[in-house]
Amino acid sequence: MTSLPKIDVDIDIEGLHFQYSTDAEFVLSNLSMKIDKGVFVGIVGPNGCGKTTLLKCIINFLRPNHGDITIQGQAVRKIPQRHLARKIGVVPQNWDLNFAFSAEEIVMMGRFPHQGRLSIPSELDRQIVHDVMELTNISHLAQRNVSQVSGGELQRIIIAQSIAQQPEILLLDEATSNLDINHQAEILDLIKSLNSTQHLSVVSVMHDLNLAAQYCDVIIMLKNGQVFATGPPGDVLSRQNIKDVYDATVRVRKDPLTNRPYIGPFADSKQKQQLDVKLHIIGGGGTSGTLLELLYYRGYTISCGVLNRSDSDWEVARDLDIPCISELAFSPISQQAYEQNIDHIRTVSAVVLTCIPFGHGNLLNLASASQGLKLGLPVILCDFQPITDRDFTDGQASRCYNQLIKDGAIPITSLDKLWETLAVIQ
Amino acid sequence: MSKESMTGINRNQFGLKIILLVILLGVLFLAIGVTLTIGSARLGLGRVLAVVLGSNPGIGSSFNLETTTLEQLIVLTIRLPRILLSVFVGGALAAAGVVFQGLFHNPMAEPYVMGVSSGAALGATIAFVLDWDITVLGLSSVPVMAFIGGLTTTFLVVNLGRVGRKVPLTYVLLAGIAVGSFMSAITSLLMVFNREEMQQVVFWLMGGFSGRGWAHIQAALPYMILGLVVICFHLQELNIISLGDEKAHQLGVDVDRVQARLMAAASLVAASAVSVSGIIGFVGLIIPHVVRLLIGPDHRFVFPTAILAGGLFLLLADTLARTLLSPMEIPVGVITSLAGAPFFLYLLHRSKHGFS
Numbered sequence: 001m002t003s004l005p006k007i008d009v010d011i012d013i014e015g016l017h018f019q020y021s022t023d024a025e026f027v028l029s030n031l032s033m034k035i036d037k038g039v040f041v042g043i044v045g046p047n048g049c050g051k052t053t054l055l056k057c058i059i060n061f062l063r064p065n066h067g068d069i070t071i072q073g074q075a076v077r078k079i080p081q082r083h084l085a086r087k088i089g090v091v092p093q094n095w096d097l098n099f100a101f102s103a104e105e106i107v108m109m110g111r112f113p114h115q116g117r118l119s120i121p122s123e124l125d126r127q128i129v130h131d132v133m134e135l136t137n138i139s140h141l142a143q144r145n146v147s148q149v150s151g152g153e154l155q156r157i158i159i160a161q162s163i164a165q166q167p168e169i170l171l172l173d174e175a176t177s178n179l180d181i182n183h184q185a186e187i188l189d190l191i192k193s194l195n196s197t198q199h200l201s202v203v204s205v206m207h208d209l210n211l212a213a214q215y216c217d218v219i220i221m222l223k224n225g226q227v228f229a230t231g232p233p234g235d236v237l238s239r240q241n242i243k244d245v246y247d248a249t250v251r252v253r254k255d256p257l258t259n260r261p262y263i264g265p266f267a268d269s270k271q272k273q274q275l276d277v278k279l280h281i282i283g284g285g286g287t288s289g290t291l292l293e294l295l296y297y298r299g300y301t302i303s304c305g306v307l308n309r310s311d312s313d314w315e316v317a318r319d320l321d322i323p324c325i326s327e328l329a330f331s332p333i334s335q336q337a338y339e340q341n342i343d344h345i346r347t348v349s350a351v352v353l354t355c356i357p358f359g360h361g362n363l364l365n366l367a368s369a370s371q372g373l374k375l376g377l378p379v380i381l382c383d384f385q386p387i388t389d390r391d392f393t394d395g396q397a398s399r400c401y402n403q404l405i406k407d408g409a410i411p412i413t414s415l416d417k418l419w420e421t422l423a424v425i426q
Numbered sequence: 427m428s429k430e431s432m433t434g435i436n437r438n439q440f441g442l443k444i445i446l447l448v449i450l451l452g453v454l455f456l457a458i459g460v461t462l463t464i465g466s467a468r469l470g471l472g473r474v475l476a477v478v479l480g481s482n483p484g485i486g487s488s489f490n491l492e493t494t495t496l497e498q499l500i501v502l503t504i505r506l507p508r509i510l511l512s513v514f515v516g517g518a519l520a521a522a523g524v525v526f527q528g529l530f531h532n533p534m535a536e537p538y539v540m541g542v543s544s545g546a547a548l549g550a551t552i553a554f555v556l557d558w559d560i561t562v563l564g565l566s567s568v569p570v571m572a573f574i575g576g577l578t579t580t581f582l583v584v585n586l587g588r589v590g591r592k593v594p595l596t597y598v599l600l601a602g603i604a605v606g607s608f609m610s611a612i613t614s615l616l617m618v619f620n621r622e623e624m625q626q627v628v629f630w631l632m633g634g635f636s637g638r639g640w641a642h643i644q645a646a647l648p649y650m651i652l653g654l655v656v657i658c659f660h661l662q663e664l665n666i667i668s669l670g671d672e673k674a675h676q677l678g679v680d681v682d683r684v685q686a687r688l689m690a691a692a693s694l695v696a697a698s699a700v701s702v703s704g705i706i707g708f709v710g711l712i713i714p715h716v717v718r719l720l721i722g723p724d725h726r727f728v729f730p731t732a733i734l735a736g737g738l739f740l741l742l743a744d745t746l747a748r749t750l751l752s753p754m755e756i757p758v759g760v761i762t763s764l765a766g767a768p769f770f771l772y773l774l775h776r777s778k779h780g781f782s
Contacts, residue, residue, distance in 0.1 A: 061675050085678025092673065098531040099668050099723035109666050113678035119662035119726075165677065 110164030520736025523710030549575020633759030708766025
């Protein structure tokens with residue numbers, strides 16, 4: 001008989017309500033969540049959605065108006081402060097520094113919940129402090145006055161203190177936002193490794209959705225003091241969720257290596273007005289994704305094809321609901337798909353061929369462009385890279401391409417030229 | 427850096443701090459001995475030692491130390507209690523200063539932030555004006571009323587500044603200022619209506635140890651010790667609280683409770699000091715500063731070191747007070763302020779240039 005692995009719940013929150021004063025709005029309203037032991041959880045949401053307040057409630061610094069918070073099966077308000085500090089460590093966003101303690105003294109304070117009445121450090125305490133300072137790469141700062149270290153160094157000292165606390169759950173409140181990108185990765189890698197080797201549960205409020213996507217097992221997305229979505233990064237950090245919660249238009253791609261989402265902002269996303277120009281984009285190999293988005297947000301009615309499923313361009317088209325003629329993943333374009341594509345091109349007012357590398361499998365996309373010309377449509381060629389550099393067909397593609405130019409296709413060399421050309425067509 | 431060298435530095439620093447404590451203690455005892463010899467009646471160190479040791483029946487009989495009644499009167503009844511009291515009061519004020527500076531996260535806080543001084547002043551003024559002919563524990567009504575006044579004011583300030591279960595320090599600070607001004611206004615009013623007592627009150631307000639005896643020590647010392655012992659158990663918490671309430675909470679400090687205890691204990695210590703000495707300024711402000719400059723901010727060392735340094739400082743100040751213009755006395759508060767105010771400005775200057 002094998003039994004299922006037992007998953008312990010570290011933090012269980014039921015129907016949490018919180019307001020800062022009786023006449024203020026509820027910052028958290030009916031918020032419920034469960035955080036399993038050993039999981040790296042990211043809490044995301046726009047400013048003011050209650051992320052930090054939630055953390056403060058979890059450590060019993062703020063008392064909720066209603067609702068229950070249970071830490072490892074115990075109601076948090078019934079756990080003595082010192083015991084709670086052995087279970088939960090917190091890395092805040094920033095803190096006060098009024099006296100000139102040395103870095104080592106600060107880290108040693110992390111041992112407080114484990115020490116006796118007079119807090120005299122034991123050999124074990126010294127060992128732990130020493131190890132943690134090495135782990136966080138601050139040994140060289142041991143005797144330095146913390147009021148004289150840089151912001152990044154200070155943040156690492158605070159993180160070291162929380163690790164020296166040896167908690168079972170670590171709460172991070174945008175703990176790495178003040179760090180340079182190298183230290184950011186260093187610290188998050190360290191926390192991730194503690195998470196996987198010592199089953200430290202991590203709950204991190206994160207500003208940077210990409211870091212959240214990269215490090216978290218589970219993302220909890222908050223909106224107006226409630227849980228909007230929970231799940232793996234790939235599910236929660238979708239274009240639609242981010243639109244609904246942040247009111248921001250972003251592009252979401254999958255990191256090809258980790259298959260985790262990658263989010264990029266779109267600056268001109270809000271000025272969408274519908275234009276009466278139908279465009280068909282022939283792309284592939286990741287060359288048309290950004291263009292599809294740009295055209296989409298500029299208000300063009302667009303379609304695309306032929307794209308292989310699994311191509312990132314195809315994913316963009318799917319996310320944006322752009323009509324797309326598609327072919328099976330990793331297959332050459334079939335006659336059937338090609339004909340569908342031509343049928344579609346008949347309905348548009350212009351065709352754009354992006355800077356695709358050509359192989360024998362997608363030569364039919366060049367043929368589609370050529371059909372466009374024959375139908376009397378303007379065909380724009382994105383000629384950002386010479387055709388010879390992206391011809392993997394022993395010259396066949398180059399010949400067709402040059403023929404397109406002879407037949408009146410318009411080669412352009414920059415995006416600005418594209419907008420100019422499209423304006424003329426309009 | 428290897429582990430050995432790192433902990434080695436720790437131990438060295440730890441050792442240095444202990445050595446400093448021992449040296450201070452030695453200097454303090456030496457200073458007590460030397461100041462016992464200073465005064466209008468000339469007594470050598472040998473005579474003084476003979477009197478002090480002779481006062482212990484065991485030692486006195488075994489060494490056959492012969493002393494005159496006059497010597498005994500001067501050393502044991504006049505000089506010794508006054509000297510010890512100045513040491514205790516100096517230590518108490520410095521200790522209370524350490525605690526309040528730590529609690530308020532503010533190096534400019536002093537033992538009187540909670541209104542102890544203005545309350546004690548009002549209490550003492552009332553006692554002078556009413557001129558009760560009562561004694562409590564061998565003390566006149568003045569120190570008793572000063573003690574009551576100081577503690578009552580602290581209690582008032584805490585309750586006015588309290589928000590529910592929490593005692594936000596900014597509110598306490600503001601309440602302290604408001605209540606302090608109010609108390610001072612009443613004190614001034616009482617003085618205006620009772621001009622005969624005015625000089626006595628003014629003299630008391632400036633602080634001093636003239637005419638203080640064993641009764642004052644007996645009355646004040648138990649409260650001082652009680653307060654100091656309570657503080658001793660919360661020194662690391664005081665370190666952690668200086669990182670901010672929230673961080674302290676996260677590290678397992680029951681901030682509200684510890685703050686309340688420390689406020690109560692430090693106010694008790696300050697009130698007992700004020701009640702037997704009047705209002706002596708700057709000791710509680712400057713001594714903690716100097717000690718922090720010397721040995722760093724760790725309250726577990728700052729606290730005992732400041733007690734010894736405060737005691738030593740006030741002992742020297744009082745010796746100057748009673749000898750400079752002898753037989754006239756300068757109120758010791760004047761001496762500490764004369765020495766302290768320029769020093770305070772110096773600290774201010776340093777803090778403007780990135781001192782922390």
